[in-house]
Amino acid sequence: AQTVTQSQPEMSVQEAETVTLSCTYDTSESDYYLFWYKQPPSRQMILVIRQEAYKQQNATENRFSVNFQKAAKSFSLKISDSQLGDAAMYFCAYRSGGNSGGSNYKLTFGKGTLLTVNP
């Protein structure tokens, strides 16, 4: 079974600075997807960024980028130029890359990292 570990329960960053959130995972699969989701205080979970395991290039979405280290099974999220609106709980999630069977729909989540942005 896959597991996802976020070792930082809480992080804080000054506005306009950069912060990196850590995520490690355990899997025996070679084909999978990794995600970072953001859950602001309003509680609507939204997708921040995704990474396909077969792609060596790290995904980037504006101020958000990942450092994907497949061999190390590490998937960290870097937030540049942090803004007050970035304050939220961030979840790392894993999904199998297979396309058959109900279990392939399953997202396995970490426990989350609560990010505080200080003005």
Add this chain to the structure above:
Amino acid sequence: ETGVTQTPRHLVMGMTNKKSLKCEQHLGHNAMYWYKQSAKKPLELMFVYSLEERVENNSVPSRFSPECPNSSHLFLHLHTLQPEDSALYLCASSQGEASWTIEQFFGPGTRLTVL
């Protein structure tokens, strides 16, 4: 309405009550999910429906009963719940199996308190 909506947003119920949570997706997706989010625990997948057929039941107690009458609506019927069932219940949807449509879109959740 756009995206994934859930009603009610907050629910307080006694252990002998019967209530239902409703989820509706306006994205044209064909897979829907129920998750349970408890404090300091990872999100737990409860049920998955694909094309209105249940494809996964993640060892959930029978006091939780899902229903998917069509691809846009998902219900979670609750009866004789326990206080430890108090949590945020999240609904999500996705397009389906194809790898290029794998993102799950979440609703705002229902905060359930069982007294």
